[in-house]
Amino acid sequence: xxxxxxxxVTIDGREVHVPPGTTILEAARQIGPxxxxxxxxxxxxxxxxxGKCRACLVKVTQGSEKDPRPMPKxxxxxxxGAQDGMVVENxxxxxxVNARNGVVEFLLINHPLDCPVCDQxxxxxxxxxxxxxxxxTTRYEEERRTFDREDIGDKIQLxxxxxxxxxxxxxxxxxITDRRVHGVMYRGDHSEISTYIHQAIxxxxxxxxxxxxxxGALTDKTYRFKSRVWFSKPVDAHRDCDKCCGKVNLWYKGDxxxxxxxxxxxxxxxxxxxxxxxxxxxxxxxxxxxEGPTKVSRASVISANKYGKNVIKKTGFGLEYAAHHYKPxxxxxxYDKNLKEIKQSEDYKxxxxxxxxxxxxx
Amino acid sequence: xxxxxxxxxxxxxxxxxxxxxxxxxxxxxQKSALLPxxxxxxxxxxxxxxxxxxxxxxxLGIQPVEVYEVATFYTMFHLExxxxxxxxxxxxxxxxxxxxxxxxxxxxxxxxxxxxQTTSDGMFTLKEVECLAACGxxxxxxxxxxxxxxxDNTKVDQxxxxxxx
Amino acid sequence: xxxxxxxxxIDKPGIETFEVxxxxxxYTAVEKALKKMAPDEVxxxxxKSGVRGRGGAGFPMGMKWSFLAKPEGVPxxxxxxxxxxEPGTFKDHFLMKTIPxxxxxxxxxSSYALGAHKSFIYVRGELMYVIRILEKAIAEAxxxxxxxxxxxxxxxxxELVVQPGGGAYICGEETALLESLEGKRGNPRxxxxxxxxxxxxxxxxxVNNVESIANTPWIVNNGGDAYAAIGIGRSTGxxxxxxxxxxxxxxxxxxxxxxxxxxxxxxxxxxxxxxxGHYLKAVVAGGSSVPILxxxxxxxxxxxxxxxxxxxxxxxxxxxxGTMLGSGxxxxxxxxxxxxxxxxxxxxxYHHESCGQCSPCREGTGWMEKVLERIVHGHGNERxxxxxxxxxxxxxxxTICPLGDAAAWPVGSAIRxxxxxxxxxxxxxxxxxxxxxxxxxxxxxx
Numbered sequence: 001x002x003x004x005x006x007x008x009v010t011i012d013g014r015e016v017h018v019p020p021g022t023t024i025l026e027a028a029r030q031i032g033p034x035x036x037x038x039x040x041x042x043x044x045x046x047x048x049x050x051g052k053c054r055a056c057l058v059k060v061t062q063g064s065e066k067d068p069r070p071m072p073k074x075x076x077x078x079x080x081g082a083q084d085g086m087v088v089e090n091x092x093x094x095x096x097v098n099a100r101n102g103v104v105e106f107l108l109i110n111h112p113l114d115c116p117v118c119d120q121x122x123x124x125x126x127x128x129x130x131x132x133x134x135x136x137t138t139r140y141e142e143e144r145r146t147f148d149r150e151d152i153g154d155k156i157q158l159x160x161x162x163x164x165x166x167x168x169x170x171x172x173x174x175x176i177t178d179r180r181v182h183g184v185m186y187r188g189d190h191s192e193i194s195t196y197i198h199q200a201i202x203x204x205x206x207x208x209x210x211x212x213x214x215x216g217a218l219t220d221k222t223y224r225f226k227s228r229v230w231f232s233k234p235v236d237a238h239r240d241c242d243k244c245c246g247k248v249n250l251w252y253k254g255d256x257x258x259x260x261x262x263x264x265x266x267x268x269x270x271x272x273x274x275x276x277x278x279x280x281x282x283x284x285x286x287x288x289x290x291e292g293p294t295k296v297s298r299a300s301v302i303s304a305n306k307y308g309k310n311v312i313k314k315t316g317f318g319l320e321y322a323a324h325h326y327k328p329x330x331x332x333x334x335y336d337k338n339l340k341e342i343k344q345s346e347d348y349k350x351x352x353x354x355x356x357x358x359x360x361x362x
Numbered sequence: 363x364x365x366x367x368x369x370x371x372x373x374x375x376x377x378x379x380x381x382x383x384x385x386x387x388x389x390x391x392q393k394s395a396l397l398p399x400x401x402x403x404x405x406x407x408x409x410x411x412x413x414x415x416x417x418x419x420x421x422l423g424i425q426p427v428e429v430y431e432v433a434t435f436y437t438m439f440h441l442e443x444x445x446x447x448x449x450x451x452x453x454x455x456x457x458x459x460x461x462x463x464x465x466x467x468x469x470x471x472x473x474x475x476x477x478x479q480t481t482s483d484g485m486f487t488l489k490e491v492e493c494l495a496a497c498g499x500x501x502x503x504x505x506x507x508x509x510x511x512x513x514d515n516t517k518v519d520q521x522x523x524x525x526x527x
Numbered sequence: 528x529x530x531x532x533x534x535x536x537i538d539k540p541g542i543e544t545f546e547v548x549x550x551x552x553x554y555t556a557v558e559k560a561l562k563k564m565a566p567d568e569v570x571x572x573x574x575k576s577g578v579r580g581r582g583g584a585g586f587p588m589g590m591k592w593s594f595l596a597k598p599e600g601v602p603x604x605x606x607x608x609x610x611x612x613e614p615g616t617f618k619d620h621f622l623m624k625t626i627p628x629x630x631x632x633x634x635x636x637s638s639y640a641l642g643a644h645k646s647f648i649y650v651r652g653e654l655m656y657v658i659r660i661l662e663k664a665i666a667e668a669x670x671x672x673x674x675x676x677x678x679x680x681x682x683x684x685x686e687l688v689v690q691p692g693g694g695a696y697i698c699g700e701e702t703a704l705l706e707s708l709e710g711k712r713g714n715p716r717x718x719x720x721x722x723x724x725x726x727x728x729x730x731x732x733x734v735n736n737v738e739s740i741a742n743t744p745w746i747v748n749n750g751g752d753a754y755a756a757i758g759i760g761r762s763t764g765x766x767x768x769x770x771x772x773x774x775x776x777x778x779x780x781x782x783x784x785x786x787x788x789x790x791x792x793x794x795x796x797x798x799x800x801x802x803x804g805h806y807l808k809a810v811v812a813g814g815s816s817v818p819i820l821x822x823x824x825x826x827x828x829x830x831x832x833x834x835x836x837x838x839x840x841x842x843x844x845x846x847x848x849g850t851m852l853g854s855g856x857x858x859x860x861x862x863x864x865x866x867x868x869x870x871x872x873x874x875x876x877y878h879h880e881s882c883g884q885c886s887p888c889r890e891g892t893g894w895m896e897k898v899l900e901r902i903v904h905g906h907g908n909e910r911x912x913x914x915x916x917x918x919x920x921x922x923x924x925x926t927i928c929p930l931g932d933a934a935a936w937p938v939g940s941a942i943r944x945x946x947x948x949x950x951x952x953x954x955x956x957x958x959x960x961x962x963x964x965x966x967x968x969x970x971x972x973x
Contacts, residue, residue, distance in 0.1 A: 051717035052885045054925055073924040079717045102921030106890035139914055142897040165883060183427045184712070184883075185434040187695070189893045191883035196430035197412045386688045388602070388645070391728055396710035397693045401652060422710075435712040435882075436693025438652045450653075454614045455815055455872045456771040456858050492696065492876050493614040493815075494653055497771035497856065498778045507655040 007084035011035050011058075012092045024077035024088055025056055029267065036267070037090055038100070038129050040107070040214050041166035042078035044269055049171050050078035053107070053164065055129060057099050062087035074099055097133075104134030110145045110189065111215075112161045120216030122229030122301045125268060126164060147192055152182060153200035155221050155280050156210060160192045163217035169193060169209035176273050177203040193217065204243055207279040211262045211270050222280055223251075223259040230302050232258060234294035239287060243275035249294050250285075257283045263294075370417045376402055380421065392422050396432055400439055409440035437491065445480040445487035447525050449473075450504045453490045456497035461514075465501045468515045472522055485526060529783040530757060532745045532765045533738070537625055543660060545667035548628040556744035557673055560636045561681040564747070569640035573743060575751025577763040582608055582699070582736030583814060583854040584929075585838050589751075594723040595641055596731040604732040605643040607634060607740050608704055609650040612696040613814035614876060615856025618767035619737035621779040623650065624657045627664035631687065633740035635673060636747050638685050641733055645686045648737075649704055652691040661689045696880035700928045701734035702726075703882065714884045715928035736854075738767050759785030762837035766852070772859035775799030788812075788834045788841075789826050792859065805861035809945070812841055813853020815873045816933030818940030819866065820850050846940065863965055867952050870941040871899035877934035888931040891922040895938055902949065905956030912949050916942055 006017040009027045012035045018027045026044070029036045037058055042050035056078045060071040065085025074096060077088070090096060108130060115121040147160035165184065170193075173180035181201055185194045195201070201209070209218050232251040239246045251259040260279050262270040282288065296302050342348055372380055380399055387394040399418050403410050415429040433439045440448065451466055470476055473486050480487040496502045499511035510521055531537075541547035548554070560569050574589030595603060607630065611619040623630055630648070638646045650658050665687050668674045676684045690708055692698050698707045702716035705727050726732025742764060746754050755763045762784035771777045774792065776799040782791065792807065793800045801807050810825040811817060828834050829848035834841065841852045860869065878892040895918055901907050919935035926932070942949055948966045952959040959966070 051927060054885055054887055057925060076717070076927075081719075099921065099925050102925070103886055106886045106894075106921070109890050109894055140894065142894065142901075145893075164886065165889065167884075180425055181427050183431040185431060186883075187435045187712070188878065188881040188883040189889050191889070196427065196434070386686075388728060391709070393710035394690070394708060397652070397707065398691055400693065401655070401691055424710075428711075431712055432693070432710065436652070436695050438694035453872075454876050455811075455869050456615050456856075458872055459772045459858065459860055459864050459869065460777075491653075491694070492879055493612055495611045495617040495620040495651065497615050497617050497858070498769055499617070500771065504653060507659075509656075 007082060007086075009082045009084075009086045009088065011088045012090050018082060020081075020084075022082050024058060024060075024075070024080050024082050024086070027082045028077065028088070028090065033266070035090055037077045038125075038133065039078055039267070040125055040129060040164060041168065043166075043168050043171070043212060044267070045271055045273075046168060046171040046175060046212070049166075049168055051076050053166060054103050055100060055107075055133075057096060057103070059089040059093040059096050060086060061089055061093075100133045101135065104130045105138065105140075107164050108134070108138065109140040109142075110161075111164070112144065112146075114162070118159075118162065118216040119219045119223060119225070119229075120162075120213075123268075124216060125214035145189055150194065150198070151200075151221075152195055153202060153206065155207065155276070156201060157219050157221050157224070158193060159217050159219065160194075161217075162215045163193055164215055165191055165193075166214055168212040168214070169218055172209050172212050172273075173201070173203075173206070176208055177205045179203065204275050204277070205273060207276045208262065208270065208273045210279075211264070211273075214268075220259060220279075222283075226258040227251075227253045234296065234302070236263065236291040236294050237288035238291065239278065239282065239289060241275060241278055244278060245272040245274065246278060247272055248274055248278055248288075250288060250290075255285075257285060266297075370411075370413050372402065373406060376406055384422070393424055393428070395422060396424075396429065397436070400429075400433055400436075404439060409443050411441075440487075445484050447485060447505050448487045448489060450489045450491040450494075452492070452494045452496070452500065452502050452504075454493040454497075456493070457500035457502060460500050462501035465513050465515060465518060469503075469518050469522075472518065486522075529781075529786070530765065531781050532754075532757075533622065533629065533741050533767060534626075534779075534781040542626050543624075543628070543664070545628060545664065545671055548626070549671075552748075553628055554632055554668075554671075554673055556747040557632055557635045557639075558679060560639055560747050561679055561683055566640045566642055569636060569743075569747060572746050572751035573640065576742075576746045576754035577751075577761060578739065578742050578746065578754060579762070579838065580736055581738035581742075581766065581854070583613065583816075585852065588735060588739050591723070591735070592641060592733060594721070595733055596724045597642065598731070602645070602728075602730050603641055603643050604727045604730055605634065605638045605641050605646040606701075606704065606708065606727060606732060606734045607646070607648040607737055608699060608701065608734050609648055609654075609737045610692050610696075610699040610704060611737070611854075612651055612699050612880075613816065613854050613856055614873065615771055615811060615858040616769045616814045616854040617771075618769045618779050618855060620654060620657065621769075622737060622741060622767065623654070624660055627657075627661050628668065629741045629744065630661070630737055631664055631668050631674075633743045634687055635668075635678070635685060636743045637733075637735065637740050639683055640743075643733075644684050645688065647688050647690050647708060647727070649690045649692060649698070649708055651698070652693045655691060658689050658691055665689065695882075696876075697882045697928070697930055700930065703928065704734060705732065712882070714882050715930075717927060757783055759835065759837050760839055762839060762852075766836070766855055768836070768855045768857050770798050770857045770859065772857075773802050773805060773861040773864070774859045775802055782836055784835075784837045785840075786836045788836055791836055791857075792826075798859070801859070801861050805863065807859065808862045808864060809860045809866060811850075811856070811858040811860075811937075813851045814856035815858070815876065816929075816936055817851040817853045818846055818849070818936050819870075819944065820848075820940075821944045824848050824944070825850075846936070847943075850940070862967055865903075865964075865966065866941050866945040866948050867899070867959075868903050870937055871896065871903045873937045874899050874934070877930065877937075881930060881934070885927045885931070887922045888926045888934065891918055891931070892934045894918055895934070899938070902952050903960070905952070905960040907949075907953040907956070909950070909953055911953065912942060912946065 011028045016031050037056035040053035040055040057074040058077045062068045064083035150158040182195045210220050232253045234249045237250045249261050250257045262274045383398045384395045403414050416426045419426040419429045477490045501513045502511045536551040570592050578588050579585040695713045697703045698713040700715045703713040707713040722732040757764050765781050768780045791797045807822040811819045828843045838852045842849045874896040878896040881888045881892045883889040898911050919939045922931045923935040
């Protein structure tokens with residue numbers, strides 16, 4: 001059998017060859033994180049996810065080799081199939097940057113921004129997304145929508161205020177567990193994740209909704225307020241489990257296992273879901289075979305122990321952003337003229353030479 | 363003694379109708395009957411409780427949460443008990459252009475309740491709804507299946523008087 | 528009076544019954560199509576007619592039909608969209624309740640053309656009385672041998688099912704409608720796949736508006752060319768216009784596409800003009816989602832030509848100075864109507880009706896409503912106006928379905944054409960919020 005013909009896609013000027021049927025987002029991920037669009041609702045292991053958050057909007061400037069017309073609107077890259085010869089602009093397109101900036105703003109207007117007391121902080125996709133694509137200020141002056149906290153079972157807590165309605169937990173319950181008891185109730189911005197009649201999510205695999213949740217809406221009650229994520233150390237470990245793969249991350253604070261999660265890939269996605277026994281009941285080192293420290297990206301908050309400029313993975317974005325927001329210096333303005341004069345002066349030149357000498361010695 | 367099961371179940375003729383409805387859809391697509399059955403249940407009980415939704419889920423062989431999700435999405439289903447007559451008043455643009463807001467104020471005053479409230483005698487529940495597709499005949503409201511159109515204050519009074527009897 | 532295709536017999540007493548409808552030439556199209564035409568020939572006539580979707584988007588119906596995938600052994604479905612919920616539009620309501628058999632005849636002809644054997648009429652749940660009228664009519668048609676097994680002895684089988692909605696504007700969007708018909712929340716689907724490939728029950732499906740389908744019997748009887756000869760340019764045939772607002776004779780009118788807007792508003796044959804003692808201020812020409820136009824731009828285009836009731840003429844000037852024919856919901860406002868208040872009202876509508884699936888629409892519609900509510904109640908500030916424009920822009924085009932656009936356009940256009948009125952609200956709140964206050968710039972009154 002012949003290998004399937006690959007198609008060529010160009011994203012932010014970089015080419016990649018992928019099998020037909022690959023989405024733009026998956027093609028971009030093959031190139032690398034610097035061109036991969038952010039995804040808040042799309043989750044590769046969950047069938048049917050994607051298309052909702054609009055974080056991954058991109059501009060298709062050339063539809064395909066055969067039909068080079070650009071697509072009139074921005075498209076959600078997670079659900080749009082790549083075509084042979086397609087040219088996509090992501091971080092290099094101001095329209096995309098602006099729309100994405102808008103998505104951050106929309107997702108945040110009703111978000112409580114309670115990161116200081118949220119267990120998800122540090123591994124929150126909304127934090128990363130806002131940090132990389134948003135503004136530091138808000139234009140929203142209206143009242144925020146609020147919901148009551150809800151316990152869905154003794155191990156999982158639902159903070160609906162933080163939810164961005166990605167539907168991932170609904171897909172998880174549909175696809176990983178044998179019976180779904182929670183869902184999205186009501187509609188519009190009154191939509192909420194709920195069981196409607198206040199029942200517990202009682203299922204061997206229910207804990208996975210915590211891992212798929214991109215924000216702090218579904219959190220592990222056994223881990224509640226135990227530590228900030230960046231003060232704990234993740235370790236790869238496994239055990240023989242009759243229900244699941246048994247491959248996990250143990251999160252240590254000192255000698256204590258404070259949390260067990262499924263392992264996530266580079267894109268924050270769980271590929272092997274774990275059972276509740278592994279997650280909630282096995283919190284002794286003796287329960288596990290330790291493989292070694294989890295590889296954590298150097299740019300991650302967890303490596304850096306804090307939020308800092310390292311967290312910005314996409315350096316290109318900053319430059320793009322600056323280019324769009326700063327006007328070039330107008331040389332006719334008097335102080336610029338002064339600067340020009342100063343730069344030509346002998347004193348200045350001497351100073352520069354001195355500096356040069358100093359730094360070259362070092 | 364009535365058991366709750368009997369109070370929740372469809373009456374005999376409605377059960378027959380429900381089965382007729384379910385049979386309309388291709389094999390394996392019985393979930394399509396959900397909206398019609400919710401309407402049928404509301405017709406019987408005046409509103410749809412969680413127990414009633416569980417009953418419908420059971421009838422269609424689906425999870426109860428699938429019914430809750432749907433019933434809460436659509437605005438026609440009353441998720442709490444309502445008065446004898448539910449007045450669903452159109453508050454959308456075209457009706458307002460022809461004086462809908464003034465008539466609505468009068469109606470509220472007349473009933474002594476505001477939106478989503480029931481009169482103390484349990485006769486009327488007032489709900490605000492969006493466009494009822496009767497814009498050229500507005501202002502309008504709907505009580506159950508009946509449309510009341512070209513409303514003005516006098517007409518509203520007459521209707522309330524009539525229904526209060 | 529112009530030519531009537533849909534409403535010719537609408538005034539005949541008893542037209543809602545099979546007997547009377549049949550007496551006035553009803554169901555002859557079924558006889559002609561099933562007995563004398565191949566399905567593809569019916570599709571061909573509809574293509575030739577150039578009839579465009581009457582639900583709002585105006586996509587050529589014949590072309591939509593020709594996209595329908597026809598894989599072997601997979602059923603195909605025709606679904607009629609009777610979820611009419613666009614504010615200002617009530618033509619389908621009117622058509623279905625007065626002459627239900629016209630729709631049923633159209634459904635039979637169209638289902639035959641598409642090779643569907645089970646077709647659905649999805650009617651918004653609020654119109655339960657209309658659903659009962661349709662169900663009665665279907666029973667009559669079935670008794671007369673026009674529905675069911677082996678129709679008229681031709682071997683063609685068709686079942687018609689009337690499906691009630693549950694109160695959701697979004698179900699007028701075709702993929703949300705299909706979700707709803709499958710017993711789910713009315714969340715629009717991601718496209719592709721389009722319904723023509725994967726629609727109802729994952730089968731190829733065509734979704735058409737009530738009025739579109741009601742046109743097919745006439746097209747079958749008289750031919751696509753005859754239909755295409757009516758109207759103007761690519762706006763062929765007649766269109767039902769739902770007229771509401773401050774006119775003398777609101778109601779549903781069947782017009783030949785191409786009638787001048789001025790004639791439509793002022794002639795006694797149609798709306799009879801603005802109510803006495805008042806003046807035309809603005810018109811929303813195609814249902815609440817299309818851009819609102821001030822009087823001078825609805826009557827004449829920016830080039831000074833007469834504006835006509837047609838797809839092309841109404842959209843002349845793009846969104847800068849034009850609008851859209853949309854669903855034909857023609858809302859007329861006189862000088863007593865506050866455009867700001869009306870924009871808030873529409874905004875509240877879209878906020879209420881957003882399904883909540885995608886973030887720009889879910890969050891943006893609520894935001895716009897809240898800002899507009901503040902402005903209307905005298906708590907707005909100058910910044911809010913530009914904020915609204917920007918929020919609208921960030922919703923538009925970035926959502927899963929067109930509800931985002933529908934929510935953005937009324938806000939954007941109202942500020943574009945009536946900015947001075949918005950400014951009046953934020954600069955003189957005491958004056959603007961007084962009961963009965965009317966803002967009256969001289970240049971927009973006709």
